[in-house]
């Protein structure tokens with residue numbers, strides 16, 4: 001939350017000091033720096049869903065179930081240990097943004113209990129000694145590291161960093177090519193891709209400590225992919241450019257590996273690492289992405305343009321949606337290219353929010369487009385991953401490049417960068433008018449960057465008498481000497497697209513308005529109705545309805561997919 005209060009400023013500066021605890025600076029600096037969580041206020045649709053994530057989910061995690069497998073192994077599931085790290089990551093982001101004291105007390109308690117469960121040799125898993133490093137054990141340590149390293153960055157707690165070092169040392173001792181060391185590829189399912197995704201937090205650990213043995217371990221992981229039984233992640237992507245043809249095409253694990261490769265690229269500057277990741281990203285976007293911004297059926301990538309989306313197809317595992325967002329976000333930060341930000345918007349407004357029950361924060365494992373959502377408060381991988389994705393929203397929304405502050409997602413709120421503070425007033429995505437006000441500046445000339453969505457047919461930005469037109473799918477740059485009190489009036493057409501059903505739904509269409517895919521909610525469409533070309537009209541929600549947006553199109557009543565519970569996105573053509 002942004003405030004001019006001096007006490008608050010001191011807190012932010014303290015935090016900034018703890019957050020810049022990186023010993024190693026990246027060789028490849030990022031072009032886009034997200035606005036710090038602490039400087040933001042978000043309201044509107046995104047703010048409401050983040051509030052539900054805090055109140056409905058994070059504050060209600062089952063702490064004893066999350067922790068008991070560490071204290072008394074074995075855990076009740078092979079992967080039960082992953083949840084505590086995912087919780088800590090989501091809680092840290094959410095606390096930085098909300099400063100909620102209930103969350104802080106809870107996350108301090110959980111972090112302390114986790115650290116206390118670590119064995120003298122650094123082991124922090126949920127397996128009995130005889131079964132160490134089988135099944136999902138390395139994977140669990142990966143999420144320990146992700147959670148504890150974020151906790152260290154957020155709170156400055158040195159014990160969390162020490163616990164992370166002990167994990168890193170244990171992994172580096174245990175796995176490798178020296179006599180007596182184990183093979184990391186043999187330590188997990190999915191051709192070793194699950195265990196080797198520990199690459200991402202091992203790069204972070206190297207950044208935080210400067211210890212070369214952690215960087216050496218990262219290279220060991222990358223090289224292990226090419227051994228005879230390895231998944232050949234980068235080699236296959238270099239040769240084919242296809243995630244479908246890579247290893248066993250398991251989406252969550254493969255994209256987790258690629259997130260780690262981007263981190264290794266940033267810290268080393270080795271360009272040969274980045275090219276296959278960019279190829280994989282384009283392959284997913286062009287051939288395997290659902291219109292709601294997720295990928296995979298039954299947790300695997302499918303062949304080109306095969307996108308079945310009924311209940312039986314187990315579409316868009318929540319973990320896959322969040323990992324796709326994490327990968328896309330990293331590529332946007334590196335390049336500043338609008339095509340990545342376009343996909344952040346698609347995924348956030350559709351699949352990410354669509355997997356969350358807007359009433360209570362429960363989460364879906366799979367989220368079909370034609371079928372019923374089945375949100376649960378239970379413990380599974382996606383119920384732990386989705387809150388991480390939702391907690392990222394402030395980082396995906398706005399920030400700055402070296403040219404000036406940037407607005408990626410249009411949402412009511414305010415944020416601050418080194419260029420100054422901006423406020424945004426809008427009811428987006430309900431309407432396409434947005435007023436951006438300069439609240440304070442650093443006194444220097446800069447170019448404000450506004451994302452012009454690809455789906456709009458008309459985008460203008462007006463400052464006083466100056467009117468600029470934005471080209472869809474680009475960043476509009478407005479370079480001038482800004483002063484406090486300047487305002488920019490943005491008007492974009494919330495264009496309606498009728499999208500053909502492609503290979504999987506040849507006789508159906510879907511309707512998208514602005515960034516939101518719409519759905520025919522079953523309870524609002526008691527009679528089966530087909531799509532015929534009809535203008536979309538906003539109508540009044542029935543009494544007691546939770547969502548704010550309802551549209552009629554001929555006999556059909558449509559709502560955003562993100563609000564729907566039992567619905568059809570693919571609607572038969574008349």
Ligand SMILES: [Zn+2]
Pocket residue numbers: 317318319320380381382383385
């Ligand atoms: Zn999952």
